[in-house]
Amino acid sequence: MKALVTGANGFIGSHLCEELLARGYEVRGLVRKTSDLVWIKDLKLELAYGDLRDPGSLAAAASGVDVAFHAGAKVRAADTADYERVNREGTRLIAEACVARGVKRFVLFSSASAAGPASSPDNPGTEEQEPKPVTLYGKGKLGGEQALAALKDRLHSVILRFPAVYGPRDRDMVMLLRWVKRGVLPVFGTAFSAVHVKDAARAAALAADKDVPSASVYYVSDGSCYYYKDVASLFERLLGRKPLAVTVPAWLVRAAAWACETFTPGGSVFNADKAKELTQQCWVCRSDKAGRELGFVPAYDLQSGMTETVKWYQEQSWL
Numbered sequence: 001m002k003a004l005v006t007g008a009n010g011f012i013g014s015h016l017c018e019e020l021l022a023r024g025y026e027v028r029g030l031v032r033k034t035s036d037l038v039w040i041k042d043l044k045l046e047l048a049y050g051d052l053r054d055p056g057s058l059a060a061a062a063s064g065v066d067v068a069f070h071a072g073a074k075v076r077a078a079d080t081a082d083y084e085r086v087n088r089e090g091t092r093l094i095a096e097a098c099v100a101r102g103v104k105r106f107v108l109f110s111s112a113s114a115a116g117p118a119s120s121p122d123n124p125g126t127e128e129q130e131p132k133p134v135t136l137y138g139k140g141k142l143g144g145e146q147a148l149a150a151l152k153d154r155l156h157s158v159i160l161r162f163p164a165v166y167g168p169r170d171r172d173m174v175m176l177l178r179w180v181k182r183g184v185l186p187v188f189g190t191a192f193s194a195v196h197v198k199d200a201a202r203a204a205a206l207a208a209d210k211d212v213p214s215a216s217v218y219y220v221s222d223g224s225c226y227y228y229k230d231v232a233s234l235f236e237r238l239l240g241r242k243p244l245a246v247t248v249p250a251w252l253v254r255a256a257a258w259a260c261e262t263f264t265p266g267g268s269v270f271n272a273d274k275a276k277e278l279t280q281q282c283w284v285c286r287s288d289k290a291g292r293e294l295g296f297v298p299a300y301d302l303q304s305g306m307t308e309t310v311k312w313y314q315e316q317s318w319l
Contacts (some may be wrong), residue, residue: 004069028046074087107208109200116134157214164192
């Protein structure tokens with residue numbers, strides 16, 4: 001069985017490549033010529049060079065492949081139009097390339113941002129609710145989901161919506177932990193769901209094998225709802241430092257985003273779109289459907305997952 005992984009060199013994509021290789025797949029990784037390959041340079045991968053905005057390169061990458069895992073995305077964009085170009089149109093282009101090349105299965109790494117935040121921890125996001133994304137990133141990811149739904153009779157797809165994904169190699173989480181080491185835990189909302197990157201990769205591998213309706217959507221998390229007080233206690237145990245939880249007001253987040261956009265040459269990855277995401281109160285979802293239909297059972301909760309992650313950061317001298 002041969003798999004194509006887009007974004008193979010990234011945080012999530014590199015873990016996915018490892019999972020698929022361990023399951024006996026032949027893996028072709030789609031990367032850009034400028035990509036940093038540090039996380040996959042020692043893996044037995046076939047590399048295909050291309051771009052999600054270049055249909056010709058995608059057709060070549062999809063040739064001879066049985067299943068495609070689309071983990072490539074634009075998470076931050078100095079030019080916010082890239083959320084549309086890459087996350088919506090890029091998904092459509094890679095899916096159409098797969099149709100043309102006879103790929104049998106397609107698994108999309110989408111995001112809880114495609115559906116928007118939950119109203120409260122007691123009313124978590126579910127697959128049945130109408131998507132209401134609040135950011136350009138979320139709208140782009142929802143557009144990618146819709147592009148697959150339009151092709152569902154020609155390409156069997158499964159759409160996985162992930163909340164916060166963390167684990168070794170994640171450069172976002174280490175920034176938060178560095179603040180904690182200084183004695184401060186910035187708080188941007190009330191509650192959230194999370195999933196360890198290795199569980200995310202396992203869920204994708206399961207999705208590729210299951211006989212579920214094409215374009216089915218699944219939230220994938222570790223099944224828990226986390227509050228920032230829980231996170232503060234966990235970080236205290238792991239780092240030996242009791243952080244002061246400081247709620248960052250929405251106006252300050254927006255002001256910081258405006259300053260970064262205005263005074264950073266070429267634009268900033270911390271922009272108004274990212275500020276809008278950070279100022280939402282609740283990013284909680286339920287993953288019961290993934291358990292029932294995909295057989296997904298998380299191996300990590302936040303405590304075990306963060307214990308492993310912090311150890312890795314320390315070994316790499318990131319923390």
